[in-house]
Amino acid sequence: MPSTKKRRSDTPPPRTGTSEAEVLRGFLDYLRASIAAKVEGAPQPRARAAMVPSGTNLLGLLNHVTFVERAVFLGDKVTNWQATFHAAPDDSVADVVARYRETVERANEVLDACIDLAGPVPGRHGPSVRWALTHMIEETGRHAGHADILRELIDGSTGR
Numbered sequence: 324m325p326s327t328k329k330r331r332s333d334t335p336p337p338r339t340g341t342s343e344a345e346v347l348r349g350f351l352d353y354l355r356a357s358i359a360a361k362v363e364g365a366p367q368p369r370a371r372a373a374m375v376p377s378g379t380n381l382l383g384l385l386n387h388v389t390f391v392e393r394a395v396f397l398g399d400k401v402t403n404w405q406a407t408f409h410a411a412p413d414d415s416v417a418d419v420v421a422r423y424r425e426t427v428e429r430a431n432e433v434l435d436a437c438i439d440l441a442g443p444v445p446g447r448h449g450p451s452v453r454w455a456l457t458h459m460i461e462e463t464g465r466h467a468g469h470a471d472i473l474r475e476l477i478d479g480s481t482g483r
Contacts, residue, residue, distance in 0.1 A: 396430035
């Protein structure tokens with residue numbers, strides 16, 4: 324009997340330019356697209372439901388990654404990181420995905436102005452652009468993996 328699970332084809336890692344910035348940004352954009360795709364179209368009540376004992380849920384993961392992007396690239400201050408793992412009660416799947424995509428667009432505008440990976444993120448005193456990109460690759464990749472598992476638990480969807 325054929326499986327009724329929804330399967331998307333796996334998207335291979337990106338082919339990027341040869342510069343360090345092109346490679347880092349290419350992989351970050353690849354992971355950004357992966358996590359957004361995992362949340363987009365998820366069934367509304369189940370996307371918010373805790374699927375594992377820790378309470379982790381699909382909407383909360385994307386909401387959290389949105390806050391991390393805003394803190395790292397846009398300079399937003401976050402005082403309660405735990406709270407970022409929960410979407411607002413009125414937020415729909417579409418709301419959270421749209422907010423994430425808008426944040427990524429704004430972050431990319433900041434990154435477009437970066438000439439030197441060793442320099443700070445524009446308008447920020449702190450880590451280098453290289454560090455910020457590497458951290459966001461790690462953070463987004465980690466939570467994209469969580470989202471893979473949660474989405475499969477929700478409706479059987481697999482693939483990137």
